[in-house]
Amino acid sequence: MAQVRFLLYLSGLIIPFVVFLIIGCGMAAKVPVYDSFIKGARSGLEMVVRLAPTLIGLMTATGVLRASGFLDAAASVIGVLLPDEIFPSALVPLAVVRLFSSGAANSLLVDIYSRYGTDSLVGLTASLMMSCTETIFYTMSVYFTSAGIRKTRYTLCGALFCVFAGIAACVLLARRMV
Numbered sequence: 001m002a003q004v005r006f007l008l009y010l011s012g013l014i015i016p017f018v019v020f021l022i023i024g025c026g027m028a029a030k031v032p033v034y035d036s037f038i039k040g041a042r043s044g045l046e047m048v049v050r051l052a053p054t055l056i057g058l059m060t061a062t063g064v065l066r067a068s069g070f071l072d073a074a075a076s077v078i079g080v081l082l083p084d085e086i087f088p089s090a091l092v093p094l095a096v097v098r099l100f101s102s103g104a105a106n107s108l109l110v111d112i113y114s115r116y117g118t119d120s121l122v123g124l125t126a127s128l129m130m131s132c133t134e135t136i137f138y139t140m141s142v143y144f145t146s147a148g149i150r151k152t153r154y155t156l157c158g159a160l161f162c163v164f165a166g167i168a169a170c171v172l173l174a175r176r177m178v
Helices: 004-029 033-068 070-081 089-098 102-116 122-130 138-146 155-177
Strands: none
Touching: 004 033, 033 070, 033 102, 033 138, 033 155, 070 089, 070 102, 089 102, 089 122, 102 122, 122 155
16 A cells, blocks of 8 residues: 555656756756747647648548448448358447547447447457557548648558458457457
8 A cells, every 4th residue: 555655656746857857958958948838839739720620520520420320331231241250240330430539439339348248259359459450540630631741652551451450350369368
């Protein structure tokens, strides 16, 4: 118990220590610390303004996918094409939404847990999928927009291939664990 209290006390001191360390190093190097902070804050706000339309579009697309019933229809189609022994159709909405939004995927994950349980094959596979896949469209839009890249070349194809490989690995691992 004493170790936990010490760690809590220590963790409360780390952030102020790092802030004072940065300010002290800046002052020692004769850098105008406050002016640098203001420049950085201005640059950060400009980046937020540039990224806002992209992020709003992604959030809207995710909401439309969930509310329209498209994910359920896609799950039923994939359920016909792939039997549950190969890929559980309950995971199709999670796999699709995870490409766009981590927050929406988290809410779907909670729905899967409440419906199937956390220790079930579907729950375990969903947990593995959340930790082994990436929000490709969100990540690409943020990074490419901030860097000013217009032509993504093969990034999307490579990222989708990696996500599908990760999903396949999650399904295989979960089947071995259950």
